[in-house]
Amino acid sequence: MNDLERLGLALVGFALGRVTLRLRGAYLALTTLAFAEILRLVIANSIEITRGDLGLSVSGIFGGAKIPTLYLFLGVLVGYQLVLVWLLRTRAGLYFRAIRDDELGAMGRGVDVVRYKTLAFTISSAGTGLAGALFVHFLQLASPEVGLIFQTGLVICMTVIGGMGTATGPLIGAFLVEYASEALREVGVRHLLVFALAVILLGRFFRDGLMGLVPRFMPRRALAPAPESIRR
DSSP, rough: HHHHHHHHHHHHHHHHHHHHHTSTHHHHHHHHHHHHHHHHHHHHHHHHHHHHOOOOOOOGGGGHHHHHHHHHHHHHHHHHHHHHHHHHHHHHHHHHHHHHHHHHHHHHHOHHHHHHHHHHHHHHHHHHHHHHHHHHHHHHHOOGGGGHHHHHHHHHHHHHHHOTSSSSHHHHHHHHHHHHHTGGGGGGGGHHHHHHHHHHHHHOOOOTHHHHHHHHHHHHOOOOOOOOOHHH
């Protein structure tokens, strides 16, 4: 994927964000899912250009060699995570966290909520586009089957299980979901029921996901004794 294509994906995310991010809650989720499904169906039915569900052949990275490709993926992942950590330490990151914790409160303090939500949407769209480009080069096939709605459901499961609103939670969720998918491959698509149940239980009892459990197991610092002058 060249720089122009990455810029195009970011612009698509920006345009979609400007249209949809004035919505909230379930309406926002349904709108973005509907847009993704419409786009997938358009690609699948443009047989003259995309060959439909058969997809287009794509050259493999490093000639299809797996080990160099793995190191490339890890390098891109680490680089993207470092960019996110840096971004969260900037003024924009402060606004992101404020909107995440209390959108109405951030709006009341003068934060342009729609603007910064659109910025976050644009950045995530660019990162998702880069990941998708690497993935199809790994598969050596660009097909709309990659964007089936149950794949989107798996990504949502990764985020909810790991912990929404965190930088590392989705990574943990992705590792657990992929490992469980391979371990439960013999049972077929029924493994999706396991993920659905996990999401329901975590959403009911641990809304912050697995990352939300970390503070519960961290040792609490003992309070320092009050100075002698205060005790008197």
